[in-house]
Amino acid sequence: MTDTVTDPPAADRLFARSAAVASCVGFVLIGMLQALYGPAVPGLRHEFGLSPAGAGLGLSLHFTGGVAGVLAFNAIHARISNRALLAWGYALMAAGGAGFALAPTWPLALAAAFLAGLGFGGIDYGLNQLFAVGFGDRSTAMLNVLNAHFGIGAVLGPALIAWLGPDAYPYAFGACAVLAAVLVFAGSSGVRTRAADAPPAAEKARPLGVSRVLVGFLVLYILNVAVEASVGGWEPTHLETVGYTATVAASATAVYWLMMTAGRFLVVPITLRHAPELILAVCAAGMTVCLLLTLIRGVAPLAYAGVGLFIAPVFPTGLAWLNSALPQARRAGAWVIAASNVGGVAAPPLLGVGIEASGIHAVPSLLTALSGASLLATLRLIRLTRRSTS
Structure with a gap:
């Protein structure tokens, strides 16, 4: 597409x-x-x-x-x-x-x-x-x-x-x-000074289809940032537990964050040719596969780097998709960004509870489950947005 x-x-x-x-x-x-x-x-x-x-x-x-x-x-x-x-x-x-x-x-x-x-x-x-x-x-x-x-x-x-x-x-x-x-x-000079347009009546009415689409985006962002923050927080502990040195584990975590930065630059030419929803579907599938690969000790550091590469475009590309899917809901972006912060704050300690119950070796499985839920949320959102615009 x-x-x-x-x-x-x-x-x-x-x-x-x-x-x-x-x-x-x-x-x-x-x-x-x-x-x-x-x-x-x-x-x-x-x-x-x-x-x-x-x-x-x-x-x-x-x-x-x-x-x-x-x-x-x-x-x-x-x-x-x-x-x-x-x-x-x-x-x-x-x-x-x-x-x-x-x-x-x-x-x-x-x-x-x-x-x-x-x-x-x-x-x-x-x-x-x-x-x-x-x-x-x-x-x-x-x-x-x-x-x-x-x-x-x-x-x-x-x-x-x-x-x-x-x-x-x-x-x-x-x-x-x-x-x-x-x-x-x-930072503010060179930006048009016009005030934001007032929300149109369509936003105030909140039709059922729009509400479902907005909820879908909120769920997607909470899950995505939950994966992002949890990988960054628990990757070094998991790698040390399976036998890597603290230096290797710390370096692999730094590479994960660097790949997130690189991935956002690398996706730029792709965004000029393909729709945001297609990019997000590929990213969700890619990071889920990479998290499954972290179960294999020998490739775990590289797999975590792959997670960083695939998760990188989701946050910014999702905002562009939100704007095109709900152009009448001017305040939707704020709720989505706020929800992403909630996911980042809540997920690592909640994941810690699961790790206490299952052991540190369960980190890849728990993260894969989160990522799989993000993939399902993406596919569901694609269906919802197509239905609301048809």
Whole structure:
């Protein structure tokens, strides 16, 4: 299945070229900021006298702020311009990053993490939503390019902490705050300032078919991000359990995240020729097969890398599919992005419960079951979207 690719007229483009570049830098920033909390844990424990669980609250508050930010910015988007939405998102990240770097007490640091998360959610929602509609038939490709830069940031963040040392985490968060402050102006200029259109009556009515399609997307995103986060969280433990060294296991996990970044760049030419739903079906099948292969010890590290490659296009490509399947539901993207954050937060600990009951060797089977459910959800969603447009 192929599509004819056309660019929107210049007058209808939401982004100037400079604004598109700045948006990619913005996604490097949010990827970097999210990835700093984990490597900073030793420094946080030393600075504030925290337990490991207490230090982990920083990332939890960041994610909580992220979900709140997505929903809050979605609620006000119809009343403010696109430029204002992005400027406020970057400003909140700048304030939160600086606050976390300078906080004299742990409660103030947690409040700053929540504030940074609010801005994170605003930028995550705002840029994904605008890229989904701002590049015409190239929107799917541009969404993958945008989200690939998140992966670049997620690699740079831990590398920066490794270079500076965990006790120097304030400098890393401070650097993020400075970059966010620059983007308050550079990241919103070149973006059309028109306010988002008010939701049409069709969205308010919520026909049954639209409701089922939206629920289908929510389920797909929860399952997909659950697989993504659980592989990243449990891959090293599984590989060490089956006999790989800690160094090999850590390196294989880094390769998994790098393949997610590479996969989003590699899929760009494919998105220009094939429909999003076909790409997602192939990706869901591919990652399920790769997870089955992780049952074989000798190929497990390579199989996990394959999972990263296949799962990479799902999040951005699914947003483009959502926009074409439910053009009348302008707020659907926000609910889907919020749902993906819920999946990322809830899945790893829930998977841990299953591992406690079945043993660490059950990781591939549990992950395959999640991925298989994602494949079934994708196929079901394809039928639903075809039915709703027929």
